[in-house]
Amino acid sequence: MIILKKAVLPKGFKANGLSCGLKKSGKADLALFYSDTPAQAACLFTSNKIIAAPLKLNKQLLKKQGLFQAILVNSGNANCFTGIAGVKKAKESADSAASALQVKQGMVLANSTGIIGKALDVSKIKKALPALVKGLSAAGLPKASEAIMTTDTFKKEIAVSLDCGKKKVIISACAKGAGMISPDMATLLCFIMTDADITAKALKQALKESVEKSFNCLTVDGCMSTNDSVMMFANGQACNRRISAGKDYRQFAQALTYVCLKLAKMIAKDGEGATKFIQITVDKARNDLEAKKAALAIANSNLFKTAVFGENPNFGRIFAAVGACGIEVDEESVKCKVSPLKNKEVDVYLQINKGKGKATVYTSDLTPEYVKINAEYN
Amino acid sequence: MIILKKAVLPKGFKANGLSCGLKKSGKADLALFYSDTPAQAACLFTSNKIIAAPLKLNKQLLKKQGLFQAILVNSGNANCFTGIAGVKKAKESADSAASALQVKQGMVLANSTGIIGKALDVSKIKKALPALVKGLSAAGLPKASEAIMTTDTFKKEIAVSLDCGKKKVIISACAKGAGMISPDMATLLCFIMTDADITAKALKQALKESVEKSFNCLTVDGCMSTNDSVMMFANGQACNRRISAGKDYRQFAQALTYVCLKLAKMIAKDGEGATKFIQITVDKARNDLEAKKAALAIANSNLFKTAVFGENPNFGRIFAAVGACGIEVDEESVKCKVSPLKNKEVDVYLQINKGKGKATVYTSDLTPEYVKINAEYN
Numbered sequence: 001m002i003i004l005k006k007a008v009l010p011k012g013f014k015a016n017g018l019s020c021g022l023k024k025s026g027k028a029d030l031a032l033f034y035s036d037t038p039a040q041a042a043c044l045f046t047s048n049k050i051i052a053a054p055l056k057l058n059k060q061l062l063k064k065q066g067l068f069q070a071i072l073v074n075s076g077n078a079n080c081f082t083g084i085a086g087v088k089k090a091k092e093s094a095d096s097a098a099s100a101l102q103v104k105q106g107m108v109l110a111n112s113t114g115i116i117g118k119a120l121d122v123s124k125i126k127k128a129l130p131a132l133v134k135g136l137s138a139a140g141l142p143k144a145s146e147a148i149m150t151t152d153t154f155k156k157e158i159a160v161s162l163d164c165g166k167k168k169v170i171i172s173a174c175a176k177g178a179g180m181i182s183p184d185m186a187t188l189l190c191f192i193m194t195d196a197d198i199t200a201k202a203l204k205q206a207l208k209e210s211v212e213k214s215f216n217c218l219t220v221d222g223c224m225s226t227n228d229s230v231m232m233f234a235n236g237q238a239c240n241r242r243i244s245a246g247k248d249y250r251q252f253a254q255a256l257t258y259v260c261l262k263l264a265k266m267i268a269k270d271g272e273g274a275t276k277f278i279q280i281t282v283d284k285a286r287n288d289l290e291a292k293k294a295a296l297a298i299a300n301s302n303l304f305k306t307a308v309f310g311e312n313p314n315f316g317r318i319f320a321a322v323g324a325c326g327i328e329v330d331e332e333s334v335k336c337k338v339s340p341l342k343n344k345e346v347d348v349y350l351q352i353n354k355g356k357g358k359a360t361v362y363t364s365d366l367t368p369e370y371v372k373i374n375a376e377y378n
Numbered sequence: 379m380i381i382l383k384k385a386v387l388p389k390g391f392k393a394n395g396l397s398c399g400l401k402k403s404g405k406a407d408l409a410l411f412y413s414d415t416p417a418q419a420a421c422l423f424t425s426n427k428i429i430a431a432p433l434k435l436n437k438q439l440l441k442k443q444g445l446f447q448a449i450l451v452n453s454g455n456a457n458c459f460t461g462i463a464g465v466k467k468a469k470e471s472a473d474s475a476a477s478a479l480q481v482k483q484g485m486v487l488a489n490s491t492g493i494i495g496k497a498l499d500v501s502k503i504k505k506a507l508p509a510l511v512k513g514l515s516a517a518g519l520p521k522a523s524e525a526i527m528t529t530d531t532f533k534k535e536i537a538v539s540l541d542c543g544k545k546k547v548i549i550s551a552c553a554k555g556a557g558m559i560s561p562d563m564a565t566l567l568c569f570i571m572t573d574a575d576i577t578a579k580a581l582k583q584a585l586k587e588s589v590e591k592s593f594n595c596l597t598v599d600g601c602m603s604t605n606d607s608v609m610m611f612a613n614g615q616a617c618n619r620r621i622s623a624g625k626d627y628r629q630f631a632q633a634l635t636y637v638c639l640k641l642a643k644m645i646a647k648d649g650e651g652a653t654k655f656i657q658i659t660v661d662k663a664r665n666d667l668e669a670k671k672a673a674l675a676i677a678n679s680n681l682f683k684t685a686v687f688g689e690n691p692n693f694g695r696i697f698a699a700v701g702a703c704g705i706e707v708d709e710e711s712v713k714c715k716v717s718p719l720k721n722k723e724v725d726v727y728l729q730i731n732k733g734k735g736k737a738t739v740y741t742s743d744l745t746p747e748y749v750k751i752n753a754e755y756n
Contacts (some may be wrong), residue, residue: 049700049707050702050707051701080697081694081709114695119688226694226698271435302680302744302748305750306748307752310754314496319495321602322428323428326427331428331459366680367749368750369749370749374680375684375690
């Protein structure tokens, strides 16, 4: 696998981003990802019981079909808690995008991110669609990556290539997320495109595995979003021998995990108000699940996160968090190492000594700036 | 039931507090609560798997006997994650207090609060014991309430009297807590004294009920402490007809719940860095348990708490928190009312419309000052 220096798109994919006026700041807020041939889709969604309107629409579509051609994403409004009117608006924007792209109705998935509970002004999206489609380009990933941002301070994108038989396969992806980040099935918004030829089953399996090891090991504030979606398109244009199992599958899944993990780490680094990136490994827990539970308990402890911000080695808070999370642990056998807190990147290594379970999670510190951003966000 | 204007102690009780030098600030850090006759004790402890040394000692003592005469409490050091040496030190300080009080060894319970993972300097406690015992007084509750404080900005005490047959019974209590506050079985430190004559069974039952409706409905930061204890002494000196069940029990339990709830609300108001007191009621959930789960999910959402601090009506965050907490809820039937955010006290009322469950919890907002306090605490 090679990490490409420029975040190019795989064969047959185009993207674009621009401002349609949903964000008062005038920053880009509408993105389009497009494959010129129908692509196999695999999607994972938040497990929040209150889900945004576009997720309701996408879930309906994904029950009916496996092939799609585009993803339309707006930032500046989550189109969530907007009732039946919200779902209609999500459909209207997806259908309008399909018309503008001259593809069949139902071939476009819609996504929204931003404030919850406000009516989405679809007319702004519809007006901007002709220009958005016209500007689609094979070099358009950076523009799209920027248009999906909300409180993110930098865009998050990556592209890798790998050999599959005698052919090169590319995986390109971008993600947004900085707050309301907590793992469960999927998290934040992430769009992944590949020209690999891969069976629907293998694609779903690879995505599930990769998300489990990356976005589901990530927390900024323990707050689970209503709009979290990871969407992946595979259009087969690399013409590789079809990936289904064995070595090809393993290589592909490994590259995909690398892509997702890289984006997850970028999100932790861009955690709202964050000054530190924190990596927490819990080792020798009773099993992997308990290791992850303990690591996430530390990562979600406001007291631990403020101590890291203050470069204050108050490690009793680590033990208090682990003791409270419900896993098998006792004072006598637990051991902890923490790298110097003055560094930008902090590693926590905790040994439970109860078994062979291991997990690593990623987070950021809790700062007065996080409070300020979220006190003012509206 | 009458709320007494001065927080006096019940018959036969004395208390005192002073500085023994554990706190660098020189503030009071050692408290003693004493009954001149053996008192029936009921205690509830944190469910954290990592518990402080004095809790290990107290649990051993409570297995062996039901009657005690004193509680020794130090602030400035939690004596937690201090191994076997920590338990020895807890026993040494309790035994030294017993000697100084001229009561039998084993009649004193010990408590500690403060930083986790540092060795406790018992010699400071032992040196201060003669003066602490000498200063014991029936008017000493305020001094003791002050000596148990850590990041608290004000002392928390209350006394009520109620009629029981033809006799007056007094319940007096104090508590400490401002951060690392999250409900589970018991929370923070709270010491309750009564001169009521009550059966051991009724005392335990009344305490359990009262804590469930008060301290277990309280969260500041969702971080569960290693030292949480609620301890209650009843010495029977009011000579009332013995409380065991019926109307007497109900009146007593009601007064005790009032005492605990009043202290719990004081703790929420004194939440580290807090500028607002928040009361969250979830109504018409499938059952009381789901109502409480939803209310606590809102109360522990950093995003909701920062919005209240910012007086920013970003109520989507309420729905996001409830949707993520695992209870039965859907967008179509949920309704929410929030009182004006500019006030010091904010009421949230959420109707789930799935059943008859109801719960109220108490918390505070999340502010830059909370981060500052906990970044610097050491």
